Amino acid sequence: xxxxGYAMSTIKFFNQVxxxxxxxxxxxxxxxxxxxxxxxxxxxxxxTFPVKRDGGTIETVQAWRAEHSHHxxxxxxxxxxAANVNEDEVMALAALMTYxxxxxxxxxxxxxxGIKISRYKYTxxxxxxxxxxxxxxxxxxxxIGPGIDVPAPDYGTGAQEMAxxxxxxxxxxxxxxxxxxxxxxxxxxQGGVRGxxxxxxxxxxxxxxxACNVPEDMKRxxxxxxxxxxxxxxxxxxxxxxxxxxxxxxxxxxxxGVAEYEGAIYNPxxxxxxxxARRRREHKSILKFPRATDLPTSQDALxxxxxxxxxxxxxxQITMDNAANIKARLxxxxxxxxxxxxxxxALLAAGKMIIPDMYLNAGGVTVSYFxxxxxxxxxxxxxxxxxxxxxxNRSLLKAIEELVGKSFSSDVVSKIALGADExxxxxxxxxxxxxxxxxNIREIRRNHGDKISLRTAAxxxxxxxxxxxxxxxxIFP
Ligand code: GLU
Numbered sequence: 001x002x003x004x005g006y007a008m009s010t011i012k013f014f015n016q017v018x019x020x021x022x023x024x025x026x027x028x029x030x031x032x033x034x035x036x037x038x039x040x041x042x043x044x045x046x047x048t049f050p051v052k053r054d055g056g057t058i059e060t061v062q063a064w065r066a067e068h069s070h071h072x073x074x075x076x077x078x079x080x081x082a083a084n085v086n087e088d089e090v091m092a093l094a095a096l097m098t099y100x101x102x103x104x105x106x107x108x109x110x111x112x113x114g115i116k117i118s119r120y121k122y123t124x125x126x127x128x129x130x131x132x133x134x135x136x137x138x139x140x141x142x143x144i145g146p147g148i149d150v151p152a153p154d155y156g157t158g159a160q161e162m163a164x165x166x167x168x169x170x171x172x173x174x175x176x177x178x179x180x181x182x183x184x185x186x187x188x189x190q191g192g193v194r195g196x197x198x199x200x201x202x203x204x205x206x207x208x209x210x211a212c213n214v215p216e217d218m219k220r221x222x223x224x225x226x227x228x229x230x231x232x233x234x235x236x237x238x239x240x241x242x243x244x245x246x247x248x249x250x251x252x253x254x255x256x257g258v259a260e261y262e263g264a265i266y267n268p269x270x271x272x273x274x275x276x277a278r279r280r281r282e283h284k285s286i287l288k289f290p291r292a293t294d295l296p297t298s299q300d301a302l303x304x305x306x307x308x309x310x311x312x313x314x315x316x317q318i319t320m321d322n323a324a325n326i327k328a329r330l331x332x333x334x335x336x337x338x339x340x341x342x343x344x345x346a347l348l349a350a351g352k353m354i355i356p357d358m359y360l361n362a363g364g365v366t367v368s369y370f371x372x373x374x375x376x377x378x379x380x381x382x383x384x385x386x387x388x389x390x391x392x393n394r395s396l397l398k399a400i401e402e403l404v405g406k407s408f409s410s411d412v413v414s415k416i417a418l419g420a421d422e423x424x425x426x427x428x429x430x431x432x433x434x435x436x437x438x439x440n441i442r443e444i445r446r447n448h449g450d451k452i453s454l455r456t457a458a459x460x461x462x463x464x465x466x467x468x469x470x471x472x473x474x475i476f477p
Pocket of ligand 1: 076077078079100150151152153154155184336361362364365366368
């Protein structure tokens with residue numbers, strides 16, 4: 001199966017994740033049995049079910065849900081719809097979810113689901129039947145529930161699928177007050193939280209910005225401090241890639257290249273991400289974009305001259321076959337597993353820096369956590385405090401006006417006298433999470449004399465945190 005130009009099934013993804021795990025584990029003093037328990041995937045449910053196509057024919061669909069670690073519950077992770085979904089991939093992605101949640105202090109174990117379909121070959125009603133049937137299978141085997149396992153969007157899924165899952169779960173579990181917390185990434189009217197759609201891309205932006213603001217690291221890479229003016233290439237203009245590109249562009253970076261299935265486009269003077277996205281919607285292709293050069297394959301974009309490369313599509317994009325050709329100094333893994341373990345070594349040896357996936361794309365699950373909390377509390381963030389804050393701010397401004405004998409313009413008042421609404425709070429919670437986690441990983445790297453990669457530092461952080469949970473459970477001494 002070839003997607004995004006690479007033979008994906010030839011590289012065992014879970015092995016790649018475990019290779020990275022082992023490297024960090026060797027630096028710890030945890031007992032081998034505990035490390036093994038942290039690493040293995042606890043449970044995998046493989047199902048096959050029939051789906052009736054609109055034309056009346058019956059097709060068999062394969063699907064999985066892997067629960068990697070139950071050290072905290074519920075377990076959490078997205079569901080992807082893709083033709084190349086397989087058991088190894090789902091287990092690898094579930095493992096990454098465990099480590100990701102630990103790194104950003106989201107109190108969940110890791111899980112991941114997948115349905116082996118190319119969603120573009122199915123109609124909306126067929127997708128609805130597949131999604132509802134998948135949910136039904138998960139319910140039957142106790143693989144879904146607000147305190148058990150909480151899916152979310154991933155590659156090939158979005159708010160619509162999550163709404164079908166929530167509705168199926170709700171209709172099959174009578175009187176369960178928290179039923180809508182069984183899945184996150186729902187549309188806002190169905191219990192979603194504002195800011196979830198863009199959360200992963202926004203988190204990618206916060207993470208890259210944080211990395212670019214460290215003068216020593218930028219100096220070592222031969223780059224200036226700060227995001228402004230940095231030339232960025234983004235592979236994948238899906239939900240994560242689009243939003244990452246959008247926030248990076250708004251933050252002062254220059255988007256010089258974009259890649260999609262059909263090929264890539266390049267303009268050293270910059271591309272406007274919204275115009276590129278609009279063109280793709282209208283022409284079903286990003287190619288032939290005004291004033292840009294076409295590149296025949298998505299892979300070509302990875303080798304473009306730029307400062308920051310953001311692979312935001314699928315795993316195994318940078319391998320030993322193309323690692324030596326990567327020109328970017330900073331590789332920001334917005335996708336899960338876009339750089340193989342060997343290729344990571346090669347890039348680091350070439351003096352480049354990689355911001356690892358399990359940290360960088362954790363914005364999605366962070367905001368999923370906020371959504372889950374909202375569903376359990378049954379109240380919108382900011383509802384109790386927004387007007388209170390606004391009134392306090394107005395009183396403060398009034399007191400200052402009386403003191404200085406001058407009035408603020410209505411413009412200034414309306415800008416300052418604001419109470420935080422749900423989106424403000426979600427953005428600020430996400431920013432706090434991503435910035436803290438980055439500094440934490442950097443600190444761990446520093447504690448190892450800057451001789452380990454950010455990925456190994458992130459793994460060390462995750463391993464220690466998961467190990468601690470097991471010790472709290474009293475299973476290991
Ligand atoms: N699919 C996303 C990820 O890989 C989000 C998972 C979630 O929100 O549970 O991180």
